[in-house]
Amino acid sequence: xxxxxxxxxxDQSLKGSLAVHIKTSISDESWxxxxxxxxxxxxxxxxxxxxxxx
Numbered sequence: 550x551x552x553x554x555x556x557x558x559x560d561q562s563l564k565g566s567l568a569v570h571i572k573t574s575i576s577d578e579s580w581x582x583x584x585x586x587x588x589x590x591x592x593x594x595x596x597x598x599x600x601x602x603x
Contacts, residue, residue, distance in 0.1 A: 575583050
């Protein structure tokens, strides 16, 4: 059984197989800033305590 979000095995590049799912592109100059923002967001989300059910 395969997870629905993982494409089946292929002999193409990962970039090629995921290209249909990419909806945004950024310039090479903006890549470093975008990567830094993504890491900061991931760290913030990991540090937030889980919400308690009321």
